[in-house]
Amino acid sequence: xxxASPASGRPRRPTVQSDIQEAILHPGNVRxxxxxxxIADEEHPxxxxxDDYEHDPKDIRLxxxxxxxxxxxxxxxxxxxxxxYFSREPGDDAIGGRLNFxxxxxDRIDSCIEFMRKLQADHRQHNGSTPEDLCVMATGGxxxxxxxxxxxxxxxxxxxxxxxxxxxxxxxxxxxxxPNEVFTYSEEEPMTFMPHPPDPPNIYPYLLVxxxxxxxxxxxxxxxxxxxxxxxxxxxxxxxxxxxxLTGARSFDDMLRLAENGDNSTVDLLVGDIxxxxxxxxxxxxxxxxxxxxxxxxxxxxxxxxxxDGCNGDMKHREEAEHVQGxxxxxxxxxxxxxxxxxxxxxxxxxxxxxxxxxxxxxxxGLPRIYFGGSFxxxxxxxxxxxxxxxxxxxxxSKQAYFLRHEGYLxxxxxxxxxxxxxxxxRESFQGQKVTL
Amino acid sequence: xxxASPASGRPRRPTVQSDIQEAILHPGNVRxxxxxxxIADEEHPxxxxxDDYEHDPKDIRLxxxxxxxxxxxxxxxxxxxxxxYFSREPGDDAIGGRLNFxxxxxDRIDSCIEFMRKLQADHRQHNGSTPEDLCVMATGGxxxxxxxxxxxxxxxxxxxxxxxxxxxxxxxxxxxxxPNEVFTYSEEEPMTFMPHPPDPPNIYPYLLVxxxxxxxxxxxxxxxxxxxxxxxxxxxxxxxxxxxxLTGARSFDDMLRLAENGDNSTVDLLVGDIxxxxxxxxxxxxxxxxxxxxxxxxxxxxxxxxxxDGCNGDMKHREEAEHVQGxxxxxxxxxxxxxxxxxxxxxxxxxxxxxxxxxxxxxxxGLPRIYFGGSFxxxxxxxxxxxxxxxxxxxxxSKQAYFLRHEGYLxxxxxxxxxxxxxxxxRESFQGQKVTL
Numbered sequence: 108x109x110x111a112s113p114a115s116g117r118p119r120r121p122t123v124q125s126d127i128q129e130a131i132l133h134p135g136n137v138r139x140x141x142x143x144x145x146i147a148d149e150e151h152p153x154x155x156x157x158d159d160y161e162h163d164p165k166d167i168r169l170x171x172x173x174x175x176x177x178x179x180x181x182x183x184x185x186x187x188x189x190x191x192y193f194s195r196e197p198g199d200d201a202i203g204g205r206l207n208f209x210x211x212x213x214d215r216i217d218s219c220i221e222f223m224r225k226l227q228a229d230h231r232q233h234n235g236s237t238p239e240d241l242c243v244m245a246t247g248g249x250x251x252x253x254x255x256x257x258x259x260x261x262x263x264x265x266x267x268x269x270x271x272x273x274x275x276x277x278x279x280x281x282x283x284x285x286p287n288e289v290f291t292y293s294e295e296e297p298m299t300f301m302p303h304p305p306d307p308p309n310i311y312p313y314l315l316v317x318x319x320x321x322x323x324x325x326x327x328x329x330x331x332x333x334x335x336x337x338x339x340x341x342x343x344x345x346x347x348x349x350x351x352x353l354t355g356a357r358s359f360d361d362m363l364r365l366a367e368n369g370d371n372s373t374v375d376l377l378v379g380d381i382x383x384x385x386x387x388x389x390x391x392x393x394x395x396x397x398x399x400x401x402x403x404x405x406x407x408x409x410x411x412x413x414x415x416d417g418c419n420g421d422m423k424h425r426e427e428a429e430h431v432q433g434x435x436x437x438x439x440x441x442x443x444x445x446x447x448x449x450x451x452x453x454x455x456x457x458x459x460x461x462x463x464x465x466x467x468x469x470x471x472x473g474l475p476r477i478y479f480g481g482s483f484x485x486x487x488x489x490x491x492x493x494x495x496x497x498x499x500x501x502x503x504x505s506k507q508a509y510f511l512r513h514e515g516y517l518x519x520x521x522x523x524x525x526x527x528x529x530x531x532x533x534r535e536s537f538q539g540q541k542v543t544l
Numbered sequence: 545x546x547x548a549s550p551a552s553g554r555p556r557r558p559t560v561q562s563d564i565q566e567a568i569l570h571p572g573n574v575r576x577x578x579x580x581x582x583i584a585d586e587e588h589p590x591x592x593x594x595d596d597y598e599h600d601p602k603d604i605r606l607x608x609x610x611x612x613x614x615x616x617x618x619x620x621x622x623x624x625x626x627x628x629y630f631s632r633e634p635g636d637d638a639i640g641g642r643l644n645f646x647x648x649x650x651d652r653i654d655s656c657i658e659f660m661r662k663l664q665a666d667h668r669q670h671n672g673s674t675p676e677d678l679c680v681m682a683t684g685g686x687x688x689x690x691x692x693x694x695x696x697x698x699x700x701x702x703x704x705x706x707x708x709x710x711x712x713x714x715x716x717x718x719x720x721x722x723p724n725e726v727f728t729y730s731e732e733e734p735m736t737f738m739p740h741p742p743d744p745p746n747i748y749p750y751l752l753v754x755x756x757x758x759x760x761x762x763x764x765x766x767x768x769x770x771x772x773x774x775x776x777x778x779x780x781x782x783x784x785x786x787x788x789x790l791t792g793a794r795s796f797d798d799m800l801r802l803a804e805n806g807d808n809s810t811v812d813l814l815v816g817d818i819x820x821x822x823x824x825x826x827x828x829x830x831x832x833x834x835x836x837x838x839x840x841x842x843x844x845x846x847x848x849x850x851x852x853d854g855c856n857g858d859m860k861h862r863e864e865a866e867h868v869q870g871x872x873x874x875x876x877x878x879x880x881x882x883x884x885x886x887x888x889x890x891x892x893x894x895x896x897x898x899x900x901x902x903x904x905x906x907x908x909x910g911l912p913r914i915y916f917g918g919s920f921x922x923x924x925x926x927x928x929x930x931x932x933x934x935x936x937x938x939x940x941x942s943k944q945a946y947f948l949r950h951e952g953y954l955x956x957x958x959x960x961x962x963x964x965x966x967x968x969x970x971r972e973s974f975q976g977q978k979v980t981l
Contacts, residue, residue, distance in 0.1 A: 185818045185835055186842065214842050248818030248834075269825055320813055320835035335826045337938075341778075341897055344813055344838030351841045352790060352881070357848065376757055376781055381622040381685030388706055389772045397685075398622055398757035401781030404788045405623065405651050411794065444789070460778055460897065467904035501774075 138527060139193075140172040141284045146512060147205060159218035163208035165512055167285060169193075170203035175234060178242040179226055181219070181257075182273065182518030183249020185320035186344060187212060187482050188219045191519040192226055206523075208516050210482070216253055220260045227261055242266060244522040246273040266526075271325050273521030274317055275333045278478055280524055281511050282310060289478075289509050292491040301509070314474040316465045317517065318481035320344030324465060326472050337468050339461065343483035346457045353453075354446035362450055363487050369451030374444055376401025399456035403444065410443070451489075458490050462497020462508075469506055477508050482515035575964060576630075577609040578721045583949060584642060596655035600645035602949055604722060606630075607640035612671060615679040616663055618656070618694075619710065619955030620686020622757030623781060624649060624919050625656045628956040629663055643960075645953050647919070653690055657697045664698055679703060681959040683710040703963075708762050710958030711754055712770045715915060717961055718948055719747060726915075726946050729928040738946070751911040753902045754954065755918035757781030761902060763909050774905050776898065780920035783894045790890075791883035799887055800924050806888030811881055813838025836893035840881065847880070888926075895927050899934020899945075906943055914945050919952035 147166045176193040183189075188211040195204040211219040227241040234240060243257060246268045258265050281288045286303035293299075314336075315325040322342040327333045347359060356362045372394075378386050379393030380402070391397075469477050477498055484490050491510050498508040513520070584603045613630040620626075625648045632641040648656040664678040671677060680694060683705045695702050718725045723740035730736075751773075752762040759779040764770045784796060793799045809831075815823050816830030817839070828834075906914050914935055921927050928947050935945040950957070 185813045185838055212842075212845070214846060248815070248820070248823065252818065252820035270823075271826065320818075320838045321833075337900070339897060339900065340812070340833040340836040340838075341893055342835050342838075344835030344841065345893070348811070348835075348837030348840030349786070349790075351844045353786075357845075374785070375777070376622045378685070381689065381757075383685070383689035386685065386707075389708065396758075396777040398779050398781030398785075399777040400785030401622055401757045401777075401779075403785030404781065405649075407788045408649070408794075409651060456778055456782065460776060463774070463776065464901060464904065467901065467908065470908055471904065 138174070139169065139176070139524070140174075141169060142171040144169050144285055146285065146287055159211065159215060160222060161210045163210065163513070163516075165208065167206040167513075168203065169205060172203050176204075177230065177234070177240050178244055178523070179223065180244040180519045180521075180523035181223070181246070181250070182270075182516070182522060183213055183216070183245065183247040183253060184482075184518075185213065185248065186347070187319070187515070188216060188247075188249060189482070189516050189519040190219065190222065191516060191523045206520070208513065208519075210515065213249055216249065216256065220257060223257075223261060227263070244268060244525065246270050246518050246522040268522045268525050270518060271323065271333060271335050272331065273518045273525060274323070274480065275315060275325060275327050275517075275521065276331065276525050277517035277519070277521030277523075278315055278327075278480060278511070279330060280520055281513060281517070282478075285513075288512050290512070291507060292488070292495045292510055294492055297488060309476075312472070312474050313476040313478055314465060314469045314472070315478050315480060315517075316461065318342050318461060318479065318483035322461055322464075322481075324468050326468070326474060336472060337464065339464055341457055341460055343457075343481070346453055346483070349453055350450055353449050356446065356450070359485065363454075363485070363489070365447045365450035366454040366489055367451075369445065369447035369449070371396070371448060371452040371455055373448045374400050374402050374452045375455075376405075396455065396459070399452055406443070454489060455493055458493035459497050462494045463501055465494075466498055466501035466506060470502070475506055477506055479508060479510055480514045480517045484510065484514050486512070486514070575611070576606065576613070576961065577611075578606060579608040581606050581721055581723075583722065583724055596648065596652060597659060598647045600647065600950070600953075602645065604643040604950075605640065606642060609640050613641075614667065614671070614677050615681055615960070616660060617681040617956045617958075617960035618660070618683070618687070619707075619953070619959060620650055620653070620682065620684040620690060621919075621955075622650065622685065623784070624756070624952070625653060625684075625686060626919070626953050626956040627656065627659065628953060628960045643957070645950065645956075647952065650686055653686065653693065657694060660694075660698060664700070681705060681962065683707050683955050683959040705959045705962050707955060708760065708770060708772050709768065710955045710962060711760070711917065712752060712762060712764050712954075712958065713768065713962050714954035714956070714958030714960075715752055715764075715917060715948070716767060717957055718950060718954070719915075722950075725949050727949070728944060729925070729932045729947055731929055734925060746913075749909070749911050750913040750915055751902060751906045751909070752915050752917060752954075753898065755779050755898060755916065755920035759898055759901075759918075761905050763905070763911060773909060774901065776901055778894055778897055780894075780918070783890055783920070786890055787887055790886050793883065793887070796922065800891075800922070800926070802884045802887035803891040803926055804888075806882065806884035806886070808833070808885060808889040808892055810885045811837050811839050811889045812892075813842075833892065833896070836889055843880070891926060892930055895930035896934050899931045900938055902931075903935055903938035903943060907939070912943055914943055916945060916947055917951045917954045921947065921951050923949070923951070 145168050147168045148164065179190065179192040181188060181190050190209045190211070192207050193204055194207055196202065209222065211222070223243065230241045241261075241263060243261065243263055243265045245254070245257065245265050247270050250265070250267045254265055254267065282305055287300050289301040290298045291301070312326065312328045315327060317323045317325070320343055322339045323335060324337045325333050326336045347362065350356055350362045354362065354365060356365055375396045376398040377393060378391045378395040378397050381397055382393065385391060385393045465477050469475070479491075479494055495508045498506050511517070582605050584605045585601065616627065616629040618625060618627050627646045627648070629644050630641055631644055633639065646659065648659070660680065667678045678698075678700060680698065680700055680702045682691070682694065682702050684707050687702070687704045691702055691704065719742055724737050726738040727735045728738070749763065749765045752764060754760045754762070757780055759776045760772060761774045762770050763773045784799065787793055787799045791799065791802060793802055812833045813835040814830060815828045815832040815834050818834055819830065822828060822830040902914050906912070916928075916931055932945045935943050948954070
């Protein structure tokens, strides 16, 4: 079965021709009716997994949307391309539809194009229009880099949107419209969902920290009012790249599994390793990480010295060398250190670092709320815990970290929604009634 | 010849007995006469290099100091122990003396203790006092961790001083008293020395960023007024540890040499790699690093896929795989990436990151000047250039990075001077006359 077309071959409710024409002429201008939207937490029929892509099981059901949707949206980042598309519910009497979320490796953009071609064919089949009907809204760097390739392959116009703007439009949508989407995280209380709908005074201003291959930090003062205030090159790409070199892990999931079973204290230099105790005067616990990977060079040196000394090194070196057996023979090898420990250390280092920089930008701009998005997080509890802890630690509890269940799709959802008539502003009148956007 | 005793065996000017008694009773309370102090940029006689330690050739000459000095000072960090001691000039008619700077690996603390034992013996021989005469002022975490070991080995009392306080006392000494010590750095104008003496209104407040195994950031509001405001675990230990795993380099110098000949664009994902161009809207050049090591995982994946596909992968994958030959057979190997490129990428990543966090703390606390100290820098131009550039980039030119020729010895010089009568304050009357401190 065509994975992109959950209902292919089934009879469909007829659509109104004027709807289709409107959708063709102004792609993205169809209002998506989000009344009663919710996250459908089951594998829905007809979307088998594939080696070429990963279909997120957390579809968003839109039970009240009826109009034709003639656009899809793609956010092509440095490592991953994230696709959002609308599909009708299968079945004669089913109403509404859902948003689907699919992820591809950017380097396999051709798989993504092939997937979109099937969506295009399906759309054409069911709405009887010309091949031009399905419009692609694209954002992220790949919207530029792969513009010609996508345009030529699909024979459609690709509408490019600014990456930062899409991120915050997507985030605003998730905050405002989707219940059980935004949550806080702590070891004691994992996934505490925010009340829905949110209380308007508690929405802006905020900082969005989007962690993909690299990290962008965006200050958001109000609906579509944003400014990219910073970022760091130490992001997901750094973790994935270094861990693929150091541990031999071949997928993100493998790396995260390794990290879960690791002990960073075998490779990190802790305050206790330097002081023999806590550094009380400035409040650093003995378990505080003074230097990420700070034990590695010392242990390798000790092992090398022992090899040179023909095991005549003093006891201290020999003790240390026990941990790095083989290192002297293979000074270039990482076999002396457990992949689990290396993974946990680097996950801590990258997450803590992002947390500190995020806090500092939030502090500089007076932002009490920090939303973490991007595929780096991947719903991984250790990552969220480290980010949350870093924000609490640095802000002394004055700032709060938030996460999202669709954290990787802010940009593509934003691109999907961007050209819609804007009506978030109506929320501000706060009549208590659900509005479409 | 005893390396710790440049003048051993030579006749000496007699010292006044009361000087010696004062020095014994109140170690560290002798005023060091810094009138005419300058950096002696030559190897001085009698200090051969050794495998056990590294004697810094940049002694500080104190041509007008005559009193007995009966203390030495040691700053024991996570990776290195830094020793400062005073020695008289050799020769019958020579006057004054000099401060000597010696570095040991912390894991070889016994070499350091042995060195101090020789200083102790020499001191006893020339001043005719008891073995208790030479006092050790110690700071850094090792002042706690190795307290008993040093005390027992030398039979002296070790006076422990707070690490942060010593750092800023040392830095204040270098700023205020030593000409040609503090400099700014840029590619166009490497090492522009600050005018000396400094203009008092241009001294405080400042941020000290001390980069050893880990990084400490200290806000300094005035003489001995300080507050540790932050730090990061991504410091020298991280660079040295990861590079020893990834490149096989066995010394800091090897790593820095590799970095000098590297091209980070083979491993880092640049804005241009993602966008195919600059991201003009937010002012990111195409050469801006979006993700450190962001190309590594992608290239390894491509090589692995090709290996799985039996070279049936598409051209794109094959092109990428050319860069990572051998990677498919040895997915755990780093042989596919040049050690030079890996070294440069990581040096950039760590330095840029410290630069950004330093800027943010300086911004938060309204500090226009940022001093970088610590052994990580090691006078290496690429490191200083990256740190300087980061400060200029983030502050849009409003903040200035400063470096020091004795960057690794702030803590030990601070410990050496800490118990001296304080008289920096006299500078504030600013009579234009040189004062002793």
